[in-house]
Amino acid sequence: MVSSPITITIDRLSGTLLGTALGDALGLPAEGMSARAIARRFGRVDRFRLLGSTGYVSDDTEQAALVAQALARNPDDREACVHTFRRSLLGWFCRLPFGIGLGTVRACTRIAFGCSRSGVLSAGNGAAMRSAIVGAFFHDQSEQRRAFGRALAEVTHRDLRAVEGALYVSEMAAACVRSIEHSYLIHCQKEARRFVTDPQLGAAIDKGTELALCGSEVSEAANALGTSGFVVHTLGFATYCFLRFGDNPMTTLTNAISAGGDTDTIAAILGGWLGALHGESGLPADLIGRIQNGPFGPTHLRALSHCLAQIHLGESCMVPRYSHTAALVRNLSLYPVVLGHGFRRLFPF
DSSP states (O other): OOOOHHHHHHHHHHHHHHHHHHHHHHHGGGTTOBHHHHHHHTSSOOSOOSBTTBBOOOHHHHHHHHHHHHHHHOTTOHHHHHHHHHHHHHHHHTTOOSSOOHHHHHHHHHHHTTOSOOOBSOOBSTTGGGOHHHHHHTTTOHHHHHHHHHHHHTTTBOSHHHHHHHHHHHHHHHHHHHOSSTTOHHHHHHHHHTTOOOHHHHHHHHHHHHHHHTTOOHHHHHHHHOOSSBHHHHHHHHHHHHHHHTTSHHHHHHHHHHTBSSHHHHHHHHHHHHHHHHOGGGSOHHHHTTBOOSTTSHHHHHHHHHHHHHHHTTOOOOOOOOOHHHHHHHHHHHHHHHHHHHHHTTSOO
């Protein structure tokens, strides 16, 4: 039986958002840790480790959901979409999310003070981590994809490397959605690479591609490319992991997290690409089912995906919202857990 276009679109869109959530939740407990510390404390990170067997998402997934919501409300008006995202980002920031990067903190503060140009000169991961859904939604509209992608990135980040990093993430997701054969990983990457002009970012991506194609080990690639929150490090290493292991989503994510560094964001970006490529049906349903189903949980992400799929096909849709009160309560409840994980790292066992 041949699947209908809307079924395929929903599967890839929900895969993009749920893949982002899966990578984020798996990588969150190991964020900032070294590869050696991760191996000693967790072993292989193939299940959730923050609090029991439940997965919890952080700012990576939540901002991706806010972008999806802004796209659903204003799919044809870039300026209105950016305005919607700015407002929702400020409201989200006021509910005290954890794990938020300094660049995004500064940008949200500028939005609060009414600055029309809120983006800061930071080459962090804040814009890139939320951009896969832009590419998945506009996978067949190249001009819209780049225009919306750039404008949404510049809400928080104006450094060329951060903006082009966000566009690279978006272009990769778009190529993955359009891909039929999973074996064409390098084809997807080459399509996305064409739009990177910054020499530093381009060199890192090319190095990651080279290391993947020659079969380099994860530790070698991590040492050569870096795994910090610097977007150049992140996208070089994410490219390596995608090309080296991308036929198997869980293998990709566990290997990426094992290298340490900015594990939740690297895994979130990879999860978005993998979900766009394999669809939700190709992701581990058991793990996704254990992600906390509160604000920005699987039910909300699936609802956003269904809405975006309907809009993409020219149909109307009521845009899903999340509970602001529940989001604040969740964040306040999890702060002791997150801080406890931070203090736990001080002990060498």
